[in-house]
Amino acid sequence: MTEPIPEDFDSTAHEERNVATVAATDREEFLALLPHYYRGEMSQSGNLLSRLDLTTDWAIVAVTAVLALAFQGGDVSAYLLLIGIVGVSLFLLFDVRRYRVYDASRARIRLIEENVFANALEPSDAVLEAWRAELAEDLRRPTFKVSYWEAISRRLRRIYYPLYLLLGIAWLFRITLYTPKETWTQTASVPGVSGPIVVAVVAAFFLAATVVTVWPRGREAKGEFHGEKSGRWKD
Structure with a gap:
C-alpha cells in the first residue's frame, strides 16, 4: 500500500526534481534508466508521426473529392477547385505545426542514438557530459528545432x-477547354469578382508557393532522412 502524499508536497521543489541525481553520477544507474526514456520518446515520436500522416491523408482525400465534384458535370462552378486550394492550405498549416513538434521529439531521439548507441558500436571522442546537458535542457524547456x-x-x-x-492544372483545364461555350474570363469568375482578377490572384499564389518551395535554406530539421545518396552498405 502506497503512502499518502503529504499536504506540503511540492513537485516543483528543487529536492523533489532531483530524485534522479544518483543516476546522473552513477554510470550503471544512468545506462539502466536511459532505455526506458528512449522507448518513451520513440513511442511519442511514433504517435506524432501518425498524426502527421493523418493530416496528409485527409489533404489527399479532400483533393480527390474536389476533383471528382468539379468534373462531374452539371452546374458545378470552376471555383470549387479554388476552394480546394484553400482547404489544402489549411491542412498545410496544421501539418507544419505537427511537423515541428515531431521534429523536436525526433531530434532528442537522434541525440541519444548518436551519443549512446552509435558510440557503443564504434566509440568516438564525444564528451558524455556535453550531450547530456543539451538533452536535459531541452527536456526542461522544449524548443522547436526547425524554423516555421x-x-x-x-x-x-x-x-x-x-x-x-x-x-x-485542373482549374486551368476547367476554365478553358472544359467549357468551350464560355470565355475563360466568364468561367474563371466567382460571384462578385471578375475572371481576370481571379486569374491574377491565383497566379500570384502559385508564384509565392513556388518561391517558398524551391528557395534554398540551411537545413535544421532532425526528424527525417536527408540527401539522395544511399550509404555503401545500402547499395
Missing part, C-alpha cells in the same frame, strides 16, 4: 506543392 519557414518549405516540397499543382 523551413517546415513549410519541406512540407510543400514533399507533399503539398504537387497537390497544389494538381488542383491548379
Whole structure:
C-alpha cells in the first residue's frame, strides 16, 4: 500500500526534481534508466508521426473529392477547385505545426542514438557530459528545432506543392477547354469578382508557393532522412 502524499508536497521543489541525481553520477544507474526514456520518446515520436500522416491523408482525400465534384458535370462552378486550394492550405498549416513538434521529439531521439548507441558500436571522442546537458535542457524547456519557414518549405516540397499543382492544372483545364461555350474570363469568375482578377490572384499564389518551395535554406530539421545518396552498405 502506497503512502499518502503529504499536504506540503511540492513537485516543483528543487529536492523533489532531483530524485534522479544518483543516476546522473552513477554510470550503471544512468545506462539502466536511459532505455526506458528512449522507448518513451520513440513511442511519442511514433504517435506524432501518425498524426502527421493523418493530416496528409485527409489533404489527399479532400483533393480527390474536389476533383471528382468539379468534373462531374452539371452546374458545378470552376471555383470549387479554388476552394480546394484553400482547404489544402489549411491542412498545410496544421501539418507544419505537427511537423515541428515531431521534429523536436525526433531530434532528442537522434541525440541519444548518436551519443549512446552509435558510440557503443564504434566509440568516438564525444564528451558524455556535453550531450547530456543539451538533452536535459531541452527536456526542461522544449524548443522547436526547425524554423516555421523551413517546415513549410519541406512540407510543400514533399507533399503539398504537387497537390497544389494538381488542383491548379485542373482549374486551368476547367476554365478553358472544359467549357468551350464560355470565355475563360466568364468561367474563371466567382460571384462578385471578375475572371481576370481571379486569374491574377491565383497566379500570384502559385508564384509565392513556388518561391517558398524551391528557395534554398540551411537545413535544421532532425526528424527525417536527408540527401539522395544511399550509404555503401545500402547499395
